[in-house]
Amino acid sequence: MKKFTFLSSAILMMLFLSSCYTEVILEDVFIEDTPLQTRQVLEAYDLWYVDIQSTQGYGEVPFLQRAFTISFVNGLFYANNNISGIGKTGNGLGIRVGYYDAVAGVLEIDHDVDGIWTLEVIGVNSRTLELYDRRSNTSYYLDGYQRSNFDYDRLFYENIELLLQEYDVWEKTYVSDTGFANEFDEENFLQFFEGNSGTRFRSSVDALGTPLSNIVWDYEGFYEIYNVENDETLKTLTLDYAFMGNDYFELYVIDDRTIELYHPDSQTVYEFQGRGYIQYLKSDSAAKSRKRVKSNHPTMKVKRQRK
Structure with missing residues (x-):
């Protein structure tokens, strides 16, 4: 597997000490920790639909701007960048486009083309996450689905x-x-x-x-x-x-x-x-x-x- 450097333990400790108590329920996954158990949350859904209409800010995270859905599977980062073939390509997950790790409310992605990005993960509700890019002051919102209940009508229209x-x-x-x-x-x-x-x-x-x-x-x-x-x-x-x-x-x-x-x-x-x-x-x-x-x-x- 491709290797890359994550945030230092000192920074993680500061994040841990400064984070608020968070309680999140995703489907049947109950998460109660300080701070948010980010990796477990990201992997709770098969597909995260990138709700581009809800994006806030004037910057851009290139791979999120291209993707219709993204997925997190055992350290592998997937994306569906096409509408055609969605639900079939990569068993529904799309193509592998990089690697990820997640700690204490922080997601780090090593994208095959766009390089390393560090994003803050914020729980909005039981099936919606905010990914915040501090460098560009831009937020992307993701809605979680299992492959069996993905809303294709929403995607198409x-x-x-x-x-x-x-x-x-x-x-x-x-x-x-x-x-x-x-x-x-x-x-x-x-x-x-x-x-x-x-x-x-x-x-x-x-x-x-x-x-x-x-x-x-x-x-x-x-x-x-x-x-x-x-x-x-x-x-x-x-x-x-x-x-x-x-x-x-x-x-x-x-x-x-x-x-x-x-x-x-x-x-x-x-x-x-x-x-x-x-x-x-x-x-x-x-x-x-x-x-x-x-x-x-x-x-x-x-x-x-x-x-």
Whole structure:
């Protein structure tokens, strides 16, 4: 195992003497100690979902900014940096990205790319932890899950933009028999990406099954994702076609590589599957890396129309 240096015993003693009495209950794990038995707490859950929306501060811990979930297993540090494959990659834990040790309310991580980081661990409630980076004055919040009860809907819908951009192409695989004919019926491929001036999409009417490298894009425009008031499991999508205005859809996630678009105007259901999976590993370099940011999708006051 890779070795690295931890905090000196003198510093640990100061932490011990200055810490407050802490009592934490995590599932069936009862922890009563002075200070918090950090390692036992971290290992009480299989997966810790990084709630990027709750992050406080203006700094950054690179590996936390990239990860959807992190896990602590016998000194090995794991992360799921992709939505696609989550629940399957690494038996659900993702890929090993480093090593860790934990003592007296302090977590030290030796990340394979980002190096050694020392974070303070603070219990928020029975399943939520705060990881505080004193150097940047930034806090990340983690919600604990077992693999058997992980909230995939939350993951998909809170990170829908990243899911759409995680594949090179989305290919149409299903069109409902019901519904009225409309111009979107001709579209067989969609691509979503971050442009210089906002989120953009491309569309193509090429024949289904066309190799990715041979697809000819017929149109490029802006797209926008919206939250829906009082409905956390529904997003709406507009595609800005200059020749016919915005095309409006209800956007549903079927699984980590299948989305459904419901077109209310024509009452047609479309399914698209992702092709050309883009894998994000440990590195923060080059084009194969990305960072999660707080979403700021506008909110629509609409009612779900898909029956």
